[in-house]
Amino acid sequence: MKIGVFICHCGSNIAGTVDVAKVAEMAKSLPEVAFASDTMYACSEPGQEGIINAIKEKGLDGAVVASCTPRMHGPTFMRTVARAGLNPYMFEMANIREHVSWIGKDKEANTAKALDLVRMAVAKLARNKPLFAKSFAINKRVLVLGGGVAGIQAALDCADGGLEVVLVEKTTTIGGKMAKLDKTFPTVDCSCCILGPKMVDVAQHPNITLYASAEVDEINGYVGNFQVKVRKKPTYVDWKLCTGCGACLEKCPSKKSPDLFNEFVGTTTAINIPFPQAIPKKASIDAGSCIKFKTGKCGVCAKVCPVKAINYEMEPEIVTEEVGAVIAATGYDLMDWTVYEQYGGGRYKDVITSLQYERLLSASGPTGGHIKRPSDGKEPKTVVFIQCVGSRDKSVGRPYCSGFCCMYTAKQAILTKDHIPDSESYVFYMDIRAPGKMYDEFTRRAMEEYGAKYVRGRVSMVYPSGGRYVVRGVDTLAGTQVEVEADLVVLAVGAEGAAGAAHLAEKLRISYDSYGFYMESHPKLKPVETNTAGVYVAGCVQGPKDIPTSVAQGSAAAAKVLALFSKDQLQSDPQVSSVDLKRCVGCMKCAMTCPFGAIKEQEVRGEIKAQVIETMCQGCGLCTATCPQGAIQLQHFTDNQILAEINTLLESELEETQG
């Protein structure tokens, strides 16, 4: 094999602390190396041309570039090698910048280390084999999980782009958190008025199939060919018949059901439609509080329903859908703030979450848009907003900023003044985080025009006294303790991944963090991709974000799916495992460890053997380390290649000590 080695100066980034010319010179003596040189910037156009020319002129079979990390320019140089007519996998990189020149100051030691890394790369490349991507057909339907604003946007964009969309929503209506909001910042638009039309579009779009009150049971398959089992939870109302007339709601005698949509402020009927603009606008029964389900006697709704849609016997139904891509947009939930015992831990009725306050502000909410205290229905005159409850607080294991709380708190302070002109609002904050268009101006308006009193400091304690609540905190700017007597305390509770997010992520085979947020493929450059091909994320499922960002991500994820589906066939990454049938004893341990279900049994002349489904294999190599026979080898990272790297290093050491 004839290998070419190209040592990059990277200006002075590498050449400053590594003797690149010496490394190139010494590389020439390595076995199989037919050519070595140093180059100013290997990734630049002349740099790449130099590599191509050398390959062509010297008839090289492969190239090693010693420069920066392969995570940065690996793909760049693979294309370079391909342009020179070689298989792109006949290429290796030695990372002599991030792992050498930038972290060590001793030029001699760095040079020796750089040469070692080149030596390893050469040893590995000598055992590389050309790999070829395979093509496979795809199903151009997309599954969108979650009917909040991000999911709605993604579904509509995909549907408008001509794709068939399956939208699965856990609750009985789409709309998500945005539908619960009274107004949006910084424009103080009516949230439901701007979201409503989009929700209707979803309902009416010929390309969208909506499953509300449904969850994903199982996902199998791989990019282009997923099989999804959707579990339709029983609503006890036949939605094909239900017209959403609401007659059942009026007559339902069980009026003390927990009101999920209104964040448990007040109660609702056991059979209900969550809110006037709900999509689908269909009734459903909460079996947990329905008298018929609890005692067997009642059946009022069945009697009054003009279309006989009530069915108390309804069972869950499983529907199987075939799709080629998945967009996860399952959003967020508020963290369990009751860990804050100092704020009453949930024992005080008038200490509520900001989302509950939204429902108090909303005209479609339980109080008809009149702000009333949950305890006694009185109009509060002093409202205290406490920010960062469960955000930026290591003591409750929530070190991150939830991002949108500063803004909605300012909005709520403004709306409080609008609703109750003689009211006073106090906002306890840590820092105002308002980095968006017209955002900082908006918080200033809350302070300057609406007179909200902003106190910079944490609240140490809230306790009831004389029918009101004493809120004690610190004013860090004045350096004093502050006590405010409040009628209502609103907590800006931090966001975390939606309930069940971790479980869903495992079904999707994507990573999530300890707060239930899904991991994007790259924090800067691949914000809506995940590390599982064909699975995308949009909105708060990835981390807290405001509405415009969620919408943008919904569109971005849709664009990614549309781009993916712009081809009729996909190419699989050839860095996958492959089975040496002669060595395989059919123990199938590899299949048991494979996280992707990418290994199946096959019968070869009456014997069981493992077979890799190349389109499903993600190339982790877990099976290779598991196989007792060494029969299944991850291409490009075979045992022999890795051992060659190790041996090269150990040999060089032996030579030194013996020499």
Next chain:
Amino acid sequence: MSKELRIIGFLCNWCSYGGADTAGVGRFTQPTDLRIVRLPCSGRIDPLFVLKTLTGGADGVLVSGCHPRDCHYSEGNFYARRRLEMVKRFLPVIGIDPGRFEYTWVSASEGQRWQTVVRGFTEQVHALGPIQRFGKDAAAMAAQLAASHA
């Protein structure tokens, strides 16, 4: 520090190799003893790689992957954790100080943590000194034997 020793690192591509890159970008200075082998996942590491490296004359082996639950391949590091813990306990059985081998978790964003890990492990290996080289000693012995027979 004394003369450079031979330390070999096995790093997963997605987290720890990225973390080592981040350390480089942040110019978090580290000792130069370590040579890194890039692997797709810590789950790709065959325990024999570690043993072969140590018996072959390396003075230390460092393995690093994604934090448990953060695996790019969702569960590879769980397998790695079991295998590597087993390796660590096995080392004394074959006469190798378990201090020559460590496994840890470093994410792609934890450049500073990577620096701490490398510094700490390098120091630990230097405290143990160069490993007794089976290969070299055996070769010397064989040479001696050959000479005495001659």
Next chain:
Amino acid sequence: MTTLRYAYYPGCSGLGTSKEYDMSTRAVCEALGMELIDIPDWNCCGSSPAHTVDDRLAGALSARNLVQAGDIEGVDAIITPCPSCLANLKTSRHRLQKPEFRAEVNKLLERPVHGDILPVKSVLQVIVEDVGMEELRYRVRNPLKDMSIAPYYGCIMNRPPKIMEFDSQENPMALDNILEALGATVAPFNLKVECCGASFGVARRDIVERLSGKLLNLAAENKAQAMVTACPLCQMNLDARQNQINVANSTNHVMPIFYFTQLIGLALGFSQSQMGLEKLVVSPRELLAGAAG
């Protein structure tokens, strides 16, 4: 029932201002089947002055007691009624786990600290955890019927949580549960872990008058007939200074301030004098007469 044995650290207050706390603690513990063995030749834990001046000194003062306790056979823990002593002993024990600190402290000690140190707990904690509410409820002879009592824990009983390792530091429930077991009504009281002003009573009485005044006001507002505490200093500020507080804040509280051990004792059937109730400044006689009748 097996006897529970503890090394007992009474603390300086127990010999002086809170003699009745010590008395009632000993009597109640005995009645609950707990054997207390005084730490031989114990010394002051250092209280507030030591650790504000020199952490090694504070460590050494507590460490000596911990070492002395090691002489007692057959005990698994050191217990003390006083939260301040508890905080000092526990903090020292915690810091003595670090070899460097231990070496520094050992330079000051005639008998150095070696090996493991017995865990330190409050009397409240062992009554809750080792005796248990069920047992307590079972032993109650005179339930504290018709008495509404506000549970006041004081600021350091559960803080810092990582060292104290007992109950919630924001909303502790130990005293609430004991009151409930004794048959008393637990008055709503949300300033459970507030500061009473502590030793500022000496230097800045106005601070105690303000902070303790707030506690009395809230207890009275919530219709508490008495308060119960587990801390000698809290008890002193609320009880002995109640008149000063009333004068300073123009209030007229007559709020008896019990130690929780006194209430347990009364419920178990001890007499008022066995519980040292005559040592309380604000007399509970009227309240107890009313409750009995």
